[in-house]
Amino acid sequence: MEPKREITSVGIDIGTSTTKIVFSRLTVGRRYGVSMLPQYQITERNIIYESPMHLTPLIGESQIDLPALQRILSAEYRSAALKPEEVDTGAVIITGETAVRSNANSILHQLAGESGEFVVAQAGGDLEAVLAGKGAGAEAYSRRAAGTIVNVDIGGGTANAAYFNSGSIIGTLNFHIGGRLIMLDKAGTVAKIYPAARQWLNREGLWLQEGEQTDWPVLQEITRRWSELLLENLLKGSDPQACPLIYGHPDLPVAFAREATVTELWISGGVGALMEQAAPRNIAETARYGDIGPLLAHAIIKASEHYPVKLQVAPGAQRATVIGAGVHTLQLSGSTVYADPNLLPLRNIPVVELVWPVQVQDGEQPDEILASIQAAFAAGAIRHGSNEPEEMQFAIAIPEMNSCSYSVLRRIAEAVTGCSRKYKLKLCILICENDIAKALGNCIYLLSQGGQACVCLDQISVAHGDYIDIGIPVDGDYIPVAVKTLVFSSTN
Template sequence: MQRKEHILSAGIDIGTSTTKLILSRFTLVNTAGSTHVPRIEITEKEILYKSSIYRTPLRGETLIDMESVLALVEQEYKKAGVRPQDIQTGAIIITGETATKENAEEMLHHLSDQAGEFLVATAGPDLEGIIAAKGSGAYQRSKDTGKTIANIDIGGGTANIAVFQRGQLQGTCTLHIGGRLIEFNKDKVKNISPPVRELLKQLGVALSVGDPRDSDCIRLVTQAMSRILVHVLQRNVTAEDEVLLLGHLPDWDVPIDQIMFSGGVSECIYAQEFSSINYPDIGVYLAKALQDNPELKSWEWIPPAETVRATVLGAGTQTTHISGATIQVDPARLPLKNLPVYQLRLNGTLNDGAQKVRDAVQQAIQVYDPGLEGRNFALYITEIPSLRFKDVHHLGKWLLDAYRLQPNSDDPIVIVLADDVAKVLGQTLQTLQPERDVICIDQILVEQGDYLDIGNKLKSEVVPVVIKTLAFHS
């Protein structure tokens, strides 16, 4: 009989318009069988609790109301009957325009410390789009059907596009397209965001605070947003379209078969609530412009599994990875948070290995700790050849020699591997230099520039790992 282990995960999404929370239970099982090296995998994910959807608390135009956000999370935990110390994994993601607030980074890290021992802080439009695509069902549908699906998650401040083909990410793009970019007070325009002001100039259209909400200018803005979205999906972006671009151009190189909308604006698209709700922003008008755009109809539209909760569902259920079971970790050093990843490619050979290792550690220090203040990093070693015992010994010695370049020898050496050799390498490092702590984990795929959080060791001898970005766009 397979022994099961359960862990509790939280997802918290603090968006431009709304804040929401979900709690899930993951079931971990050894899928390798009793006669093989253990392979612990998440076999079930059960949603235990979904919070109400709240307006994101702000203090003025530039600050998030940190106390109110924390109080809201505490209130929802009480309703669900959980304590912060019960949460073993999950993510808080800050999305859309909220990530541009002055105290966004401070608030995220404060909340991740208060809301659970291993609830990690994450931000950045590309990651936001990927997480939303996993929460909406677009990622899974691309796996099941082999189709290329673009998920377009439109909230209050941004449209985050993630394109998946057969379950593989093909690219992302983020646009200043969202419901709260023009806000109303009753029947008058109350606020116009800077990207829309630039768009209005480009269109040669005058719209000002105090103008009526049924102004033709509103329709022209939402039609332009719809038109620019089409150009992005077609990878046919003009110089004029870049007025609404946030970050890089669309970077997928495959044609899209199907599109799926998620986020707050998708509630209006699929529920067709145009007449029943009087929204204080352009969300309804934007949904109508998207529905009426003939070029958007050239793609097949697929309804999402989740609309407004897609990002929080992705944050709570799709961000956690499980390490291999044969790893070397010092439990007293866990959890570790916000370790930047530096990749060392061995190119399938140990030739010049000592120099490759030294160069990689030196460059990682230059990139992530240029002031030699003692900031640690995770060294991700890839393209490792088949290792005999003496090869492992050589690699361990090279690593320890290189790590003497680090200014703070009190930090653990953190090694991440895709291949299943963490225990033997970690134990070798520990034997060669017993006074330095080692965290060596495997069966994890990351990329240079990612950030890594490593959680507490579980009963099944694995650790939960969250891979993320921390890009606060402004």
């Protein structure tokens, strides 16, 4: 029986409307692949504590109330009978309109540092979509289901969709659509209209003003149009430039939405949970939570009747994102890594993906190997450069090769060593898809005569634009790695 190790993980979701905390127990097991090298996997994920929903504390319109948020978290740690130092990993994620707050970035990283040993900071609609889809179970369900499963996490400020097919994520799509973008009281007086909603209302010629009473038909018309736009773009595809409510992909036509055969549409988030409540019949019932969430939820149900797709509320709808953050953030490196523990941990390292123009074969195309690596380092220096070259840090993701003989490995090491010297990198960070990290790191060490500090990891899935946090080795065997995004919203 191979030894197993348990890891305690936390997920903290600071959303537009609510803040949630979930603690989980992750079991790490070891298995041996075809190379007979040990590989580490998370074999079990069990939730051990879920907090109640807390209203996200704010100071005025522009800031998150950090002391109030810290009090909420401290109370939940006590309720879970855990101390921050007993938490091994996890994630704090800021979602929806909360990511617009002026102090969102600093608070996110401060809370991550206070919440456990290796708790990472995350933000961004694409990541939120993927985490919610995993937390809701859509990813796992898609492994045995026909067609494509789309999970849409709709909260107070955003709707974030993830497309899953055969257990893989094939695309994401994000909308400024949420239940709390328009806030009102039970008399119909509009208390707040968030900028994304205001811009859309002006474009559509719909009259709605803060401090004034609105009519029931106006709210019905707004939620009807939002629902139709949401489903049309999710299920038929669209150019984001033609739909101002789409954000995050300003230059990319959403081809996967047209090409995917969507068979089921899952709704998670607070709006998903509201679908299971009675439909509102008037303004007072719509505003029972101080916003238009209940009306939006049932407008989506009605709009879905015009599409040949099964609509359902995702299991554990309101906690899907926080479960995903706490349970599905962590990856484990292979056992053959090259890393001096004194160089770790590393946080918020941007990833630059290297692209091979042709499939690199055994010792062939040496010029292409050099050119590809030089291009990746140049891109990293441009995007993530610093006034002080020694402070520049980014990770190069080296994609899979059909074969990697020693001659190919040495050519890669020579190119990496030369580029590291050219850009005066204090630390070279490499993420390899092939199982070559230890050999590549040793080769760089020999070529640089020990002068180039290097961290080489493998068996980690990353993509261009990701950020990674790299933890310290666990039991001398594997290194925990969190792959994430750090994208804060804009009010524009």
